[in-house]
Amino acid sequence: MTVKQIVVLGGGVGGTLVANLLAGQLTRKQAQITLIDRIGKHVYQPGWLYVPFGGPPPERWERSERSLLRRSVDLIIGDAVRIDPHERYVEMADGTQIPFDYLVIATGARLEPSAVPGYGEGAYHFYSAEAALRLHAALREFSGGRIVIGVADIPYKCPPAPLEFTFLLEDELRKRGLREKTEITYLSPIGRVFTIESVSQFVTPLMEERGIQYELFFNTEQIDPVNRTISSLEGTTIPYDLLVLVPPHRGATIISESGLGDAQGWLPTDRETLQHKQFPYIYGVGDATDLPVSKSGAAAHFEAKVIAHRIAGEIKGKPSEERYQGQVMCFLETGYGQATQLVFDYTHPPHPPKPSAYYHYEKALLNRAYWHLIPTGIV
Numbered sequence: 001m002t003v004k005q006i007v008v009l010g011g012g013v014g015g016t017l018v019a020n021l022l023a024g025q026l027t028r029k030q031a032q033i034t035l036i037d038r039i040g041k042h043v044y045q046p047g048w049l050y051v052p053f054g055g056p057p058p059e060r061w062e063r064s065e066r067s068l069l070r071r072s073v074d075l076i077i078g079d080a081v082r083i084d085p086h087e088r089y090v091e092m093a094d095g096t097q098i099p100f101d102y103l104v105i106a107t108g109a110r111l112e113p114s115a116v117p118g119y120g121e122g123a124y125h126f127y128s129a130e131a132a133l134r135l136h137a138a139l140r141e142f143s144g145g146r147i148v149i150g151v152a153d154i155p156y157k158c159p160p161a162p163l164e165f166t167f168l169l170e171d172e173l174r175k176r177g178l179r180e181k182t183e184i185t186y187l188s189p190i191g192r193v194f195t196i197e198s199v200s201q202f203v204t205p206l207m208e209e210r211g212i213q214y215e216l217f218f219n220t221e222q223i224d225p226v227n228r229t230i231s232s233l234e235g236t237t238i239p240y241d242l243l244v245l246v247p248p249h250r251g252a253t254i255i256s257e258s259g260l261g262d263a264q265g266w267l268p269t270d271r272e273t274l275q276h277k278q279f280p281y282i283y284g285v286g287d288a289t290d291l292p293v294s295k296s297g298a299a300a301h302f303e304a305k306v307i308a309h310r311i312a313g314e315i316k317g318k319p320s321e322e323r324y325q326g327q328v329m330c331f332l333e334t335g336y337g338q339a340t341q342l343v344f345d346y347t348h349p350p351h352p353p354k355p356s357a358y359y360h361y362e363k364a365l366l367n368r369a370y371w372h373l374i375p376t377g378i379v
């Protein structure tokens, strides 16, 4: 039996878990598993939500990728620039070609703030370590006025995150004695405050109770940083003193440049087998895909298990029938030391329980235990 070459491109939650699970299911005689990551650093992005409020600094949410990988997984640190899906190799920036029998694309999502005119000078966000620190500094200086929070367009990762930010902010301003002096407005690009209807029905009354205003059908067209206004394609203009806008997301450039993606660079992925729609030996996991499910670490976690079983099964000559059913499980902070939980899949929408301290502590526990439980595949 020849040793199969499995290449995993991307060392985030999806890629790291797939690589570790495969290493647990296949011997070195069956497969050589190589993970390629640009920075060799694994980042737990949910930690960034707390940075603007003075939570642990971004370094606390990072670990070296090597420290999270099983010993039998080879790690290449470098930028992959092209995939040849026919000749089956990944080309690195230095010209090296890494051949594969199976490729798992786990390149995540890319932020593209420049897609919104005026974004650079006019808006803050918390979707990168640097941006979360900048927002922290801006919030420290804030002494009252109009805060506008929103998402520039859809899809974006962790759909609940901007709502969580809004609830945490409202709570923070109250504690600092600034709530009475601050108007908070939430912008949503669709006809309700959240994409999933049951979650929208759950959070809308909470926002109303706390005096958080919302503007629906607001698809950002541009920001005017001089006059401090944000305008929508629908023709609405809203003034702000502080604007927090989740920037547009796109797929990794390597996907488009290799002719493997759709117009925005998302990988066309079968919603159950997680195989690329044109190349069955290429799989997609996590934010890189065009799956009709939240771009979230939770989804990547469930998907990784299916991909590992399917590839390992094929190599062992016992094909696996495992399929991804759209499972996601995540928490939504609602402020005041409370949170709720969202559990759903392709056919069952979430029914969030009443916010409680219990779910807030569950989320805090997961944030701490993540390193031991998730990339390792223990849960």
Ligand SMILES: Cc1cc2nc3c(=O)[nH]c(=O)nc-3n(C[C@H](O)[C@H](O)[C@H](O)COP(=O)(O)OP(=O)(O)OC[C@H]3O[C@@H](n4cnc5c(N)ncnc54)[C@H](O)[C@@H]3O)c2cc1C
Binding pocket: 009, 010, 011, 012, 013, 014, 015, 036, 037, 038, 039, 041, 042, 044, 045, 046, 047, 048, 049, 078, 079, 080, 081, 106, 107, 108, 109, 126, 127, 128, 157, 158, 161, 252, 254, 285, 286, 287, 288, 295, 296, 297, 298, 299, 300, 330, 331
């Ligand atoms: C503020 C915030 C809060 C969040 N909260 C939650 C939450 O509570 N629950 C939840 O489930 N999810 C949450 N998420 C979303 C979650 O972090 C992402 O969905 C998850 O990280 C996606 O995992 P991934 O493996 O697909 O991609 P990523 O984790 O983004 O990893 C992609 C990796 O690919 C590498 N890469 C990309 N291109 C190349 C290339 N060309 N060559 C080499 N390497 C490359 C990158 O360096 C990176 O390491 C949150 C996200 C944010 C920003």
